Amino acid sequence: MYGLEPVFDALKTAQARLALENRHAKDAALKAVMSAIDASRSAIRKANEADIAKARKEGMKEALIDRLSLDKPGIDAILEGIATVIRQEDPIGRVTAGWTLPNGLLVERRTVPLGVAAIIYESRPNVTVDAFSLAYKAGCAILLRGSSSALESNRVLVRAIQQGLETGGGIPEAVALADSGNRDEVDAILGARGKIDLVIPRGGKELIRRVVSQARIPVIETGAGNCHIYVEPSADLSKAVDIIENAKTQKPGACNAAETLLVHRDAAGSLLPLLARRLAGKVELRCDEPSKAALGTPPPGLVLKDATQEDWETEFLDYILAIKTVDTLEEAIDWINRYGTKHSEAILTNDLRAAETFNRRVDAACVYTNASTRFTDGGVFGFGAELGISTQKFHARGPMGLEALTTIQYRIAGSGHIRL
Amino acid sequence: MYGLEPVFDALKTAQARLALENRHAKDAALKAVMSAIDASRSAIRKANEADIAKARKEGMKEALIDRLSLDKPGIDAILEGIATVIRQEDPIGRVTAGWTLPNGLLVERRTVPLGVAAIIYESRPNVTVDAFSLAYKAGCAILLRGSSSALESNRVLVRAIQQGLETGGGIPEAVALADSGNRDEVDAILGARGKIDLVIPRGGKELIRRVVSQARIPVIETGAGNCHIYVEPSADLSKAVDIIENAKTQKPGACNAAETLLVHRDAAGSLLPLLARRLAGKVELRCDEPSKAALGTPPPGLVLKDATQEDWETEFLDYILAIKTVDTLEEAIDWINRYGTKHSEAILTNDLRAAETFNRRVDAACVYTNASTRFTDGGVFGFGAELGISTQKFHARGPMGLEALTTIQYRIAGSGHIRL
Numbered sequence: 071m072y073g074l075e076p077v078f079d080a081l082k083t084a085q086a087r088l089a090l091e092n093r094h095a096k097d098a099a100l101k102a103v104m105s106a107i108d109a110s111r112s113a114i115r116k117a118n119e120a121d122i123a124k125a126r127k128e129g130m131k132e133a134l135i136d137r138l139s140l141d142k143p144g145i146d147a148i149l150e151g152i153a154t155v156i157r158q159e160d161p162i163g164r165v166t167a168g169w170t171l172p173n174g175l176l177v178e179r180r181t182v183p184l185g186v187a188a189i190i191y192e193s194r195p196n197v198t199v200d201a202f203s204l205a206y207k208a209g210c211a212i213l214l215r216g217s218s219s220a221l222e223s224n225r226v227l228v229r230a231i232q233q234g235l236e237t238g239g240g241i242p243e244a245v246a247l248a249d250s251g252n253r254d255e256v257d258a259i260l261g262a263r264g265k266i267d268l269v270i271p272r273g274g275k276e277l278i279r280r281v282v283s284q285a286r287i288p289v290i291e292t293g294a295g296n297c298h299i300y301v302e303p304s305a306d307l308s309k310a311v312d313i314i315e316n317a318k319t320q321k322p323g324a325c326n327a328a329e330t331l332l333v334h335r336d337a338a339g340s341l342l343p344l345l346a347r348r349l350a351g352k353v354e355l356r357c358d359e360p361s362k363a364a365l366g367t368p369p370p371g372l373v374l375k376d377a378t379q380e381d382w383e384t385e386f387l388d389y390i391l392a393i394k395t396v397d398t399l400e401e402a403i404d405w406i407n408r409y410g411t412k413h414s415e416a417i418l419t420n421d422l423r424a425a426e427t428f429n430r431r432v433d434a435a436c437v438y439t440n441a442s443t444r445f446t447d448g449g450v451f452g453f454g455a456e457l458g459i460s461t462q463k464f465h466a467r468g469p470m471g472l473e474a475l476t477t478i479q480y481r482i483a484g485s486g487h488i489r490l
Numbered sequence: 491m492y493g494l495e496p497v498f499d500a501l502k503t504a505q506a507r508l509a510l511e512n513r514h515a516k517d518a519a520l521k522a523v524m525s526a527i528d529a530s531r532s533a534i535r536k537a538n539e540a541d542i543a544k545a546r547k548e549g550m551k552e553a554l555i556d557r558l559s560l561d562k563p564g565i566d567a568i569l570e571g572i573a574t575v576i577r578q579e580d581p582i583g584r585v586t587a588g589w590t591l592p593n594g595l596l597v598e599r600r601t602v603p604l605g606v607a608a609i610i611y612e613s614r615p616n617v618t619v620d621a622f623s624l625a626y627k628a629g630c631a632i633l634l635r636g637s638s639s640a641l642e643s644n645r646v647l648v649r650a651i652q653q654g655l656e657t658g659g660g661i662p663e664a665v666a667l668a669d670s671g672n673r674d675e676v677d678a679i680l681g682a683r684g685k686i687d688l689v690i691p692r693g694g695k696e697l698i699r700r701v702v703s704q705a706r707i708p709v710i711e712t713g714a715g716n717c718h719i720y721v722e723p724s725a726d727l728s729k730a731v732d733i734i735e736n737a738k739t740q741k742p743g744a745c746n747a748a749e750t751l752l753v754h755r756d757a758a759g760s761l762l763p764l765l766a767r768r769l770a771g772k773v774e775l776r777c778d779e780p781s782k783a784a785l786g787t788p789p790p791g792l793v794l795k796d797a798t799q800e801d802w803e804t805e806f807l808d809y810i811l812a813i814k815t816v817d818t819l820e821e822a823i824d825w826i827n828r829y830g831t832k833h834s835e836a837i838l839t840n841d842l843r844a845a846e847t848f849n850r851r852v853d854a855a856c857v858y859t860n861a862s863t864r865f866t867d868g869g870v871f872g873f874g875a876e877l878g879i880s881t882q883k884f885h886a887r888g889p890m891g892l893e894a895l896t897t898i899q900y901r902i903a904g905s906g907h908i909r910l
Contacts, residue, residue, distance in 0.1 A: 086853075090850060171870065286703070306906065312906065312908055317908075431510070435899065437901050437902070438901075438902045439901075439902070440905050441595055441907035441908075442907060442908045445591075445907070450909075451597060452591070463605060463687055463897040464688065464897070478887050478888070479855065479856075479888075480855060480857070480866075481849050481857050482859070482861055483859045483860070484859065484860045485729075485861075486729035486732065487865070488736035488740070488861075488862045489736055489864035489870075
């Protein structure tokens with residue numbers, strides 16, 4: 071099993087100890103981790119530059135190099151992420167319900183740590199620290215399996231984390247990096263029933279598909295975001311253009327970027343020409359027939375194509391927007407529930423009933439009214455760091471902060487109670 | 491796919507409608523289901539007698555026949571289960587958190603139905619109605635896959651449910667019985683990604699093992715209960731004997747029955763002779779060496795054996811109790827965390843620190859102080875019916891009522907907000 075069995079056991083033992091730590095102890099350890107990372111800035115930069123040089127040599131695209139890069143603001147952001155996690159309430163030991171049975175037994179439901187988590191992720195080394203800090207605060211041990219392209223960066227970061235935990239009175243064994251680079255390591259993680267309580271894949275489609283189909287332990291699917299914006303006739307058109315531009319172009323590679331615009335036929339003629347002018351030269355539009363007609367003469371610089379079936383199903387993660395005209399709100403909702411990935415969906419409207427219907431009928435983690443889909447983000451929601459954005463409905467949904475790493479336990483106190 | 495695809499699609503469509511029903515409508519439909527079941531008593535009894543006759547003919551054990559049987563008190567209990575579910579608050583549409591972001595965006599977290607659930611269960615026809623009523627109240631459609639031995643009973647029950655929904659203005663398509671009896675039907679359910687949001691196996695070890703290892707959809711493991719009682723030296727011995735007897739004999743076939751007694755060496759000499767006298771003629775004891783020595787001369791009628799490694803690992807579900815003497819509280823806790831199934835574990839003590847340590851360190855859904863483990867039960871906890879008792883930590887833990895069938899959705903309301 072590629073040497074991971076002892077790692078699993080060490081994590082489990084460490085987690086049992088970490089589960090008993092109070093907030094003061096956990097926060098003190100996290101503060102020491104901040105200091106250790108701050109003190110390791112030059113080593114981190116050096117390791118990251120080595121990773122980047124190797125990646126460039128192997129022909130990695132610049133967009134991915136960008137994700138891999140950990141510059142000064144990147145390290146600052148990592149530290150701020152830990153600071154935000156420190157400021158969060160302890161998610162553990164909360165009594166979330168409690169009642170007394172007719173026979174006098176006291177039942178309390180408390181939050182407890184989920185256990186040992188594993189995260190399998192690509193490129194971004196900031197995930198290393200984000201995932202660790204959330205897990206530690208939630209009393210969970212964590213196994214980090216980063217990509218081989220970020221190996222040196224991750225090694226230095228994990229060393230700094232462990233040094234920080236050591237000096238801060240924490241439990242350094244509660245974090246481990248799976249760094250053999252061997253793909254079979256992933257198989258070992260996915261098969262670790264009874265050893266690992268949760269695995270989170272964070273990365274491209276292929277990684278997520280592999281994890282979901284192979285895992286014999288609980289998985290939280292993340293990331294896939296085929297997000298829609300639906301413009302209803304009563305919408306403020308000028309705000310609609312701003313929102314669509316923002317949702318498409320502010321960070322097109324993000325999972326919460328919009329991919330398809332649905333526009334009501336009564337709004338298409340007024341909206342689409344405005345939108346085409348705004349996006350010309352920046353975003354390629356792929357329209358169905360009615361949308362193309364409503365758009366009229368394309369402004370200079372606009373790349374305009376006919377939409378294909380594949381376009382409706384694709385998360386472009388690029389400067390491409392598919393556009394479809396719909397006849398009714400119902401058609402828009404049905405379309406979203408069919409092609410969407412249950413991530414983030416928006417309606418732009420001034421009609422209260424339309425907004426409420428959209429909110430109630432769209433099956434997605436985040437449903438927006440008159441706002442850009444780009445806000446689906448643990449940081450924006452105030453969770454500090456995030457483990458990822460869950461697109462499943464089981465256990466966790468939407469941006470995952472501390473709560474996703476907890477479970478419950480019932481404590482029942484009696485005085486000799488027997489069942490009659 | 492054994493004809494289940496259209497059933498999956500119909501359930502999904504019905505669920506989308508059911509998700510929009512308010513509590514009044516759902517409760518009215520459930521009341522009509524109660525009336526329909528009440529009016530079908532003779533048909534239910536007749537079908538159940540046919541199932542029993544067939545099972546006897548095929549040589550089913552009387553204990554299992556007992557689980558299959560649906561007599562008048564059984565039907566009364568089913569009706570009372572629905573009534574309790576009706577009395578529960580609607581788990582859907584609760585705003586469980588809400589806040590305003592610095593930019594003015596309002597974020598609300600609401601409970602929404604999980605979607606389409608499936609339950610694969612053995613014998614007990616009461617599960618048919620319990621699972622349906624919980625699912626309906628939680629806005630979930632449900633696919634019922636009962637055992638072939640209860641087929642006629644289940645058919646009549648589901649017909650009554652659907653008639654009740656029809657007359658009560660409900661959505662009869664939100665419930666379906668998979669009744670081909672074909673084992674491949676189970677494969678189709680376990681592979682229904684995107685169609686079924688959750689599958690709950692409820693039955694024997696073999697069923698649960700099969701579902702867990704084959705499912706490509708989320709599973710909640712239920713039932714396995716290798717439960718322990720640990721007796722600490724400060725415990726009230728007379729209450730301890732009552733509790734152990736109750737936890738072992740009140741319903742030995744239940745998953746919350748105790749299987750192994752752990753006794754501190756300083757309590758063994760006083761407890762075990764008392765306990766042996768109480769259990770002689772009723773319960774077979776399987777002791778380790780120190781326990782046998784502490785027990786002294788066996789009282790008349792006591793069946794006493796040496797415990798084997800297998801005994802520690804076995805959920806007897808029978809009048810058998812394994813007994814082990816431990817040197818410390820720590821040893822007891824480690825033993826439980828190793829051999830227990832994270833179901834229900836009890837400490838009997840008068841020492842506050844021992845109770846607190848046991849509570850905090852034992853990794854189980856339900857941890858008891860000075861009470862029988864037999865109370866782990868959705869009905870006892872006040873959930874009305876139960877879907878089963880989850881022994882996993884993911885999504886749901888312990889007795890599963892309405893909450894296990896919900897998930898969350900974030901609704902974000904803006905007025906033209908874009909991300910900067």
